[in-house]
Amino acid sequence: MKIADKYVPGDIEGKWYDYWISGGYFHSEPDSRPAYTVVIPPPNVTGMLHMGHMLNNTLQDVMVRRARMSGMNACWVPGTDHASIATEAKVVAKLKEQGIEKSSLTREEFLKHAWQWKEEHGGIILKQLRRLGASCDWDRTAFTMDEIRSASVIRVFVDLYNKGLIYRGVRMVNWDPAAQTALSDEEVVFRETHSKLYYLRYNLIEGDGYLVVATTRPETILGDVALCVNPNDPRYKHVVGHAVRVPLVGRTIPVIADEYVDMEFGTGVLKVTPAHDVNDYMIGEKYNLEVIDIFNPDGTINGKVGMYEGMDRFAVRKQIEQDLAEAGLLDRTEAYTNNVGFSERTHVPIEPKLSMQWFLKMGELAGPALDAVMNDDIKFVPAKFKNTYRHWMENIKDWCISRQLWWGHRIPAWYLPEGGYVVAETVDEALELARKKGGEGLQLSDLRQDEDVLDTWFSSWLWPISLFDGIMNPGNPEIKYYYPTNDLVTAPDIIFFWVARMIMAGCEYMHEKPFRSVYFTGIVRDKLGRKMSKSLGNSPDPLDLIDRYGADGVRVAMLLCSAAGNDIMFDEAMCEQGRNFGNKIWNAFRLVNSWNIDENKEQEESSRLAVEWFGNLLDRTLVQVDADFASYRISDALMTIYKLFWDEFSGWYLEMVKPAYGSPIDGKTLAQTKMFFDKLLKMLHPFMPFVTEELWHGLKERADDESITISDMPVGGSYDENLLARFELVKETVTAIRNIRQQKNIPNKEQLKLKVICDENFCEVYNPVLVKMANLSEVECVSEKDPAAPSFIVKTTEYFVPLEGMVDVETELRKLNDELTYLEGFLASVMKKLSNERFVANAPQKVVETEYAKRNDAEAKIKAIRERIAALK
RNA sequence: GGGAGUAUAGCUCAGCUGGUUCAGAGCAUCUGCCUUACAAGCAGAGGGUCCGGGGUUCGAAUCCCUGUGCUCCCACCA
Numbered sequence: 001m002k003i004a005d006k007y008v009p010g011d012i013e014g015k016w017y018d019y020w021i022s023g024g025y026f027h028s029e030p031d032s033r034p035a036y037t038v039v040i041p042p043p044n045v046t047g048m049l050h051m052g053h054m055l056n057n058t059l060q061d062v063m064v065r066r067a068r069m070s071g072m073n074a075c076w077v078p079g080t081d082h083a084s085i086a087t088e089a090k091v092v093a094k095l096k097e098q099g100i101e102k103s104s105l106t107r108e109e110f111l112k113h114a115w116q117w118k119e120e121h122g123g124i125i126l127k128q129l130r131r132l133g134a135s136c137d138w139d140r141t142a143f144t145m146d147e148i149r150s151a152s153v154i155r156v157f158v159d160l161y162n163k164g165l166i167y168r169g170v171r172m173v174n175w176d177p178a179a180q181t182a183l184s185d186e187e188v189v190f191r192e193t194h195s196k197l198y199y200l201r202y203n204l205i206e207g208d209g210y211l212v213v214a215t216t217r218p219e220t221i222l223g224d225v226a227l228c229v230n231p232n233d234p235r236y237k238h239v240v241g242h243a244v245r246v247p248l249v250g251r252t253i254p255v256i257a258d259e260y261v262d263m264e265f266g267t268g269v270l271k272v273t274p275a276h277d278v279n280d281y282m283i284g285e286k287y288n289l290e291v292i293d294i295f296n297p298d299g300t301i302n303g304k305v306g307m308y309e310g311m312d313r314f315a316v317r318k319q320i321e322q323d324l325a326e327a328g329l330l331d332r333t334e335a336y337t338n339n340v341g342f343s344e345r346t347h348v349p350i351e352p353k354l355s356m357q358w359f360l361k362m363g364e365l366a367g368p369a370l371d372a373v374m375n376d377d378i379k380f381v382p383a384k385f386k387n388t389y390r391h392w393m394e395n396i397k398d399w400c401i402s403r404q405l406w407w408g409h410r411i412p413a414w415y416l417p418e419g420g421y422v423v424a425e426t427v428d429e430a431l432e433l434a435r436k437k438g439g440e441g442l443q444l445s446d447l448r449q450d451e452d453v454l455d456t457w458f459s460s461w462l463w464p465i466s467l468f469d470g471i472m473n474p475g476n477p478e479i480k481y482y483y484p485t486n487d488l489v490t491a492p493d494i495i496f497f498w499v500a501r502m503i504m505a506g507c508e509y510m511h512e513k514p515f516r517s518v519y520f521t522g523i524v525r526d527k528l529g530r531k532m533s534k535s536l537g538n539s540p541d542p543l544d545l546i547d548r549y550g551a552d553g554v555r556v557a558m559l560l561c562s563a564a565g566n567d568i569m570f571d572e573a574m575c576e577q578g579r580n581f582g583n584k585i586w587n588a589f590r591l592v593n594s595w596n597i598d599e600n601k602e603q604e605e606s607s608r609l610a611v612e613w614f615g616n617l618l619d620r621t622l623v624q625v626d627a628d629f630a631s632y633r634i635s636d637a638l639m640t641i642y643k644l645f646w647d648e649f650s651g652w653y654l655e656m657v658k659p660a661y662g663s664p665i666d667g668k669t670l671a672q673t674k675m676f677f678d679k680l681l682k683m684l685h686p687f688m689p690f691v692t693e694e695l696w697h698g699l700k701e702r703a704d705d706e707s708i709t710i711s712d713m714p715v716g717g718s719y720d721e722n723l724l725a726r727f728e729l730v731k732e733t734v735t736a737i738r739n740i741r742q743q744k745n746i747p748n749k750e751q752l753k754l755k756v757i758c759d760e761n762f763c764e765v766y767n768p769v770l771v772k773m774a775n776l777s778e779v780e781c782v783s784e785k786d787p788a789a790p791s792f793i794v795k796t797t798e799y800f801v802p803l804e805g806m807v808d809v810e811t812e813l814r815k816l817n818d819e820l821t822y823l824e825g826f827l828a829s830v831m832k833k834l835s836n837e838r839f840v841a842n843a844p845q846k847v848v849e850t851e852y853a854k855r856n857d858a859e860a861k862i863k864a865i866r867e868r869i870a871a872l873k
Numbered sequence: 874g875g876g877a878g879u880a881u882a883g884c885u886c887a888g889c890u891g892g893u894u895c896a897g898a899g900c901a902u903c904u905g906c907c908u909u910a911c912a913a914g915c916a917g918a919g920g921g922u923c924c925g926g927g928g929u930u931c932g933a934a935u936c937c938c939u940g941u942g943c944u945c946c947c948a949c950c951a
Contacts, residue, residue, distance in 0.1 A: 007913085190948085197951090215951060262950060270951055279949055339948090352949090387877060388946060395947085492945085527884080529944090560899075561885060567944080569885060577900065580913040587911035594910070636887075639899065654910085661909050735917085742917060748908055839931040847892050847932090854893075 003593060003698045007586035009550020009579065013690040017130055020693075025068075025709045026135045028075035030481035036067035036074045037485035039464050039515075040136065041498070042144060045080035046087055046121045049128040051524040051532055051570060052491060054542045055562060058555045059521060060489045061134050062634055065686035067486075068135070069713035075482055076135060077467050078126055079142035082118075084456040085179050085187075085345045088407040091117050107406050107451075114407045131543060133551050133689045135709065142467055144459040145409070152471035153409045153459045154425050156509070161423045165361045166401070168413075168421075172278045173400055175353035177299030177313075178346035181404035182357050184455060185397060186496050188350050193340040199267065199331035200324060202227060202244040205252060211236070211244060212331050214266030216338060217276075218324065219316040221246055222305045223292040224253055226272040228283060231257035233268050247329040248320070249305060256287055278352055291354060297404075299351060313351070358402035358411060358452070366396045368507040369500065378503065379517040381632045385492060392496050401455045408453030415448045461501035464514040471509060479510075488515040491523065519632055522567035529569060545575055552688035553579035559638050559687060581642060582691045585684070588650045589695045591658070592673055598664035606768040607669040610656035613727045614676060617648055620724065622716030625683065641683050649680060652731065656769060674699060679714040729794055730766045736792040737774040740801050744790070751777040755786055755800040762797040787871035796860050798868075809872055816872075820865050827858040 004011065020026060028035075038060055043053060060076065068074035091114045092102045102110060126141065142149060160166045173182040198218045201210040211227060224246045229236040240257045260283060261270045274284030275293040284291060294301055301308045301316055308316045324330035341350040370393040372378045373386055380386050402411060414430040415421045416438040424430040427444065435442050465471055470479035484506070490499060499518055506514035524532050532539035545554045556578030561568045621644045628637035657673060659665040678699060685692040685708050696708040737752065746752070754770065756762055758781045767779045782800075785791075789800040790812065833839050833851055840848055 005910095007911090213951085217951085260950095265950060273951095277949075277951075279951080338951090341949095384878065391876075391947065495946095523945095563886070566879090566886085571885080571900095573900075574885090576913075580911095583911065583913045587914085589910080591910035631889095633887095639887090642899080650911085651915085658910095738916060739918095742905065745905095748906095748916090833932080836931055842931050843892070850893060 007583045009552060009582060012694045013551055016690050016693045020709055023705060023707055025707055026137050027139050028073055028137050030477055031073055033071060033073040035482050036072035037482045038064055038076045038487055039467055039485055040078045041490045042079045042081035043125045044083040044086055045118055046090060047125050049125050049542050051539055051542060055521050055524055055558045056489055057129055057132060057134050058558045059634060062686045063487055065135055069711060075137055077140045078136035080123060081456060081460060082145040084403055084405050084408040084453060088405050089179060110406050128543060131546050131551060148469055148472060149459060149466050150409055152462055152466040154412050155471055156462060157412055158423055158425050160360060166358060168358050170354055170356050172281045172352050172354055173357055175351040176343040176346055177351055178348040180297045182355060182400055182402060183343060184400050187344045188341040189344050190339040190341050192337060194337055196333045197336035198333050200247050201329045201331055202247060205243040205245060211269050212267045213269045213271045215271055216336060218320045219313060220273045220276050221249060222294040223273040223275045224271050225274060225289045225292060226253050227255045228258050228261050228270045228272050229268060230259060230261040230263045233263045235268060247324055248327060258283060275354055276352055293354060295351060357400050360399040360401050362396045362398055365504040365508055366393045369503040372503055372513050378513045381517060381519045385495060385520055389495060389500060401458050402452040403455055405453050409459060411450040411452050411454060413450040417446050457497050457501060460498055461505045464502060465509055483510060484513050485515045488518045492520045524570050525567050527569050527571040549575040549579040550582060552582050552691050555687060556581055559635055562635050582688060584646055584650060585691060588654060589698060591654060592677060595659060595670060596664040597667055597670050599667045601664060601666040603666045603668045606772045607657045609766060609769050610653055611672045614653045616719040616723055618679060619717045619719035622714055626716060638687050645680055656772060682711055682713055726763050730769055732794045733770060734773045740790050748775060751775055753777050753802050754779045755782045755802060757782060757798045759797050761795040785868060785871055793861060793864060796857060798864055813872055816865055816869050823858055823862050830854045
């Protein structure tokens with residue numbers, strides 16, 4: 001295959017993705033190989049690809065591609081999430097643009113619009129993932145509201161209900177007045193808010209005294225039913241049992257006493273509003289107080305009290321402040337900072353509200369799920385998240401699973417005309433149950449299905465099971481083969497929403513963990529450390545980056561700065577580095593590809609040595625990379641290969657085997673070089689799938705169904721550590737000679753002579769390499785120093801580069817003296833250790849021995865330098 | 874208010890069980906080079922109070938205490 005002269009990522013990437021798809025390389029069916037399964041954290045169906053997705057999916061793809069090449073049956077299942085609140089909000093907004101109010105539509109009409117929206121905008125994100133190179137099994141693409149997944153959700157709901165784990169009840173919930181639905185505790189985010197503390201006067205009914213109450217929410221006086229003080233508070237003992245008048249409202253309410261009240265806070269008097277505060281609700285229950293709900297679902301005031309009706313909660317606050325002041329009932333206000341809960345989705349302040357909701361008891365489910373993580377049956381990477389997980393699991397609260405929305409899985413509960421309800425998977429079953437409960441005469445039309453849908457996470461928590469139909473069809477061959485999955489890659493902010501709940505569902509429905517390990521990525525930030533967000537406008541468009549740097553380049557960029565669990569500071573410059581690396585690989589290929597072969601030519605000794613060395617180095621690197629992957633150090637693995645390719649292979653190996661300009665290369669060396677190239681491409685492929693596939697096809701003729709994606713990942717073998725160490729000395733020698741060239745301004749073309757005082761650290765076997773890499777005419781073993789020649793020492797070996805009249809004695813002496821000073825200091829520190837009896841006595845034998853070795857080396861070097869200085873003088 | 878993490882070169886980060894991998898890597902910077910694959914490159918070089926202060930030890934970037942900075946999670950104080 002012909003390779004273009006210039007590396008232009010855009011020109012090759014699309015082509016290969018199509019090739020992979022038509023070859024079916026990403027499709028998986030159960031077979032005799034071990035399975036390697038990854039389920040994608042399903043993105044919102046109408047979402048757009050952002051940098052977080054890029055990081056997350058690049059990591060998954062690297063792991064999946066590597067597994068696929070390592071003899072495993074890799075299966076990466078993609079899909080999308082219906083994202084109840086987010087999607088419904090988008091559809092409502094869209095309809096509003098068209099002049100349609102949600103309230104004017106029936107449920108069926110609205111859902112029709114929603115599905116239409118989903119068909120139009122849904123799954124764009126999955127197409128975008130293809131640009132990235134994600135090797136998902138697209139034949140398995142799922143959606144949390146498709147047939148199997150929906151049926152699974154309903155079955156699990158009915159099952160949990162029948163087990164007594166799901167119940168319905170009136171509770172104080174987090175109410176989102178914008179979406180007009182209840183939220184789970186996890187969907188509420190607390191933010192520090194600057195507000196005011198209002199001090200209100202409650203006049204006593206008897207006499208003309210008053211009590212002052214501090215509150216942040218004066219509008220809730222409409223729902224006040226009592227004042228409460230601490231029974232031990234001497235200031236207020238005399239008023240307990242008396243009555244006061246609610247400011248403006250005029251209602252008479254009692255003053256009660258309860259130790260819950262903190263005497264230190266505010267004035268030590270608490271107003272009790274059971275409908276609009278969780279703690280007040282508990283006090284209300286305890287003292288059997290009335291509950292006055294003053295809000296409509298949208299956060300406006302209702303007609304119960306007959307004041308401020310229809311006004312928004314925040315407008316009322318302002319109005320009431322003014323009215324209180326005018327009535328002389330506002331004692332004072334002061335600035336105050338407190339934490340206010342906001343809706344994670346709609347970003348409006350949450351209203352604690354009493355309402356009838358469905359809940360799932362979590363206590364029993366949490367036990368086994370906690371154990372699985374704490375005993376490392378499920379491995380968290382990094383492990384620090386185990387703490388977070390444990391804390392949440394040990395303090396878990398019941399999960400509010402109902403949402404007052406239409407887009408989602410409708411709760412399979414049907415109400416009977418005479419009260420009561422039944423829970424069943426289908427309406428027919430419901431009718432059957434209903435007849436048993438409420439009489440044989442009941443008809444379908446008598447049943448009324450619950451209006452609410454389930455929390456989105458109530459479907460996602462089944463994802464690793466429902467993707468393989470393990471709920472509806474337990475024990476089927478697919479679930480048996482693919483479950484438990486291997487690695488889950490996700491962000492730590494959904495550890496409770498998703499990870500914890502999947503583990504609970506796995507333990508409950510499979511009696512087995514859903515995945516073997518969880519890799520937590522960091523949050524992608526910009527280079528200033530700010531979270532990337534739409535509103536800041538600091539998030540680059542991933543597709544734009546791909547257009548400019550290629551998917552391979554962006555993938556490398558993401559990975560280079562992504563230690564697990566650490567936030568990643570994304571800098572576009574990293575993309576440039578990634579693209580440059582692709583370019584490097586490309587050009588190395590072009591060089592190898594340009595060589596003409598002469599089958600009759602003997603292999604040069606320098607080439608033979610180069611092949612021997614690089615083969616060992618490759619083995620060592622493969623072992624290293626294996627270890628990196630085993631401990632999820634993906635970024636390190638890439639850097640290891642990066643340096644292997646750029647520095648060792650391109651910088652050293654290729655230069656060593658490169659034939660002289662215009663001459664051909666021997667067959668043996670070329671074959672071995674191409675073999676190395678093949679292995680390097682395979683090692684790089686999980687990280688940079690496109691450029692490696694292109695060049696792999698360029699390496700030799702391939703059959704139509706061949707692809708690097710399904711080739712075998714090379715495995716590391718044994719290697720000669722000593723050989724590698726010796727070679728490092730050769731490289732040091734070459735570098736030293738290059739330095740002399742640079743200092744003396746000697747062009748590379750000019751050949752130099754090298755004299756060596758051979759000792760045990762000099763290995764003349766490598767002379768051919770020295771000759772080639774440093775452009776030497778000869779390497780001569782001598783016993784006499786050459787005071788007239790520039791010299792250097794590698795380890796303990798002295799080298800001289802004879803140059804006619806080019807020695808600058810001054811500079812040479814200064815250099816030598818500098819080195820001498822350093823070595824003498826070094827020796828002194830070693831001697832200090834060795835003369836310390838306690839060190840010699842207490843330190844391990846090995847450590848002491850290395851100190852002696854250091855001393856001997858240093859002494860030898862010092863001696864050599866002294867001699868040289870003497871000779872120069 | 875409770876808990877966790879983190880602080881190492883200009884930047885992003887390695888440094889695992891204290892000791893030749895102990896002060897490292899990549900990028901950036903500086904100095905030479907259009908050397909016949911690559912200037913998206915090649916050859917070199919410089920750069921650090923390992924956050925401050927104590928301690929343990931023969932020996933501390935590493936362990937302990939303490940202070941400071943940053944980050945995150947959890948929590949109803951009106």
